[in-house]
Amino acid sequence: MRRRRGDPEAEVSEEIVEKGDIYFAYRPRIEEDKAEDLGDIQRFYMVMKPERQARLRVAVLGRKRLPEARDHERIWGFIEAIKSGPAVEDEFREHHYATRTRGERTLPPVRPAGEGVYALIKRGRNLHLSYELELPRRPGEVxxxxxxxxxxxxxxxxxxxxxxxxxxxxxxxxxxxHYPKPVERQFRGRRFASEDPHLLDYEGAEFILIGARVDPERAYGVDIETEHETARNADIFRQLKMSPREHPIGPLIKGEWQ
Structure with a gap:
């Protein structure tokens, strides 16, 4: 138990309900060789891999970025896919498709933009997503x-x-x-639920991220153990099966647009 800041008598319970690896990535717009700013991005992804699980949650964020924690900004997102690493790579690689009016079109490969570890913390009635980056070591313009x-x-x-x-x-x-009835009952008629992270294990699950903290370790008293990662041993290539030959790694290693 932890005391609520500013109220020495009130207490709020905190419990880590899930830990794992987290990845951020983006895909440039169709027919774009590279992205140079937010306007050149077609989709921004957040991928979560829970500990001791083979599945990965591939989420898409609506504003193509993370919320401002200091301003308590809200950003909508949804789970696009629940997949294994090889299946994620099939989705993230370059794709070609034919159109009637423009001929063959190219969807460029996804670029990795961040790798780290996360914890889902049940704090009172709310579920908090806290993360810490491992790569890039020095975040850049991306x-x-x-x-x-x-x-x-x-x-x-x-x-x-x-x-x-x-x-x-x-x-x-x-x-x-489309949740099974026993799972659907967890909402108890409410518009939102925030108790069970397994509600995210369904394709099409929609969620809201609300900026909360810029210093979660201090706020929650939770130490998320990071590891020293490099371009050679980055988990994003091992777990998501992304090949550095096919996916430009400048955004992940140097924070540079590609």
Whole structure:
């Protein structure tokens, strides 16, 4: 138990409910050889791999960056896929497809932009996502524009698909998560739930990230153990099966746009 800051009598419980590896990556727009700023990005990915699990959660963030922790900014996202490493690489590599009006089009390969470790912390009634970077060792312009801090934390709330969305917002009914009835009951009729991270283990699961902390280790008293990573032993290539030959690594190693 920890005492709530500013109130010595009140206490709030904290429990780490999940730990693992976290990766950030982006894909430039169609037919773009490289990205030079946020406007050149088609999608921004956040991938979570829980400890002792083979599955990976591939999430897409709507504003193509992480929320501002200091401003308690809210950013919507969704789980695009639950896959193994080889299946993630199949999705992240370069793709070619034909169109009727423009001929063959090229979807460039995804670029890795960050690697680290994370913890999901149940704090009171909220679920917090806290992470710390291992790569790049010195964040650069890519991390600054994508708002990938050295360490940060967010309140993570998972949307009840039965609650509906405003017109033009969120995923369609066909795309959103379809939870089994026993899992769906965890929402208890609420619009959002934040107790069980396994609600994220379904494709189409929608969530809101709310900026919470820029110094989570101090705020939660949680020490997330990082490791010394280099381009040669980076987990993003081992676990996601991404080949450095096919995916430009400048953003991950030097923080430079590619």
């Amino acid at each position: 991390q600054e524009e994508l708002n990938i801090e050295r360490q940060a934390a967010y309140i993570l709330s998972i949307k009840n698909p039965e609650a509906g969305s405003p017109p033009g917002a969120g995923l369609s009914e066909r795309e959103e998560a």
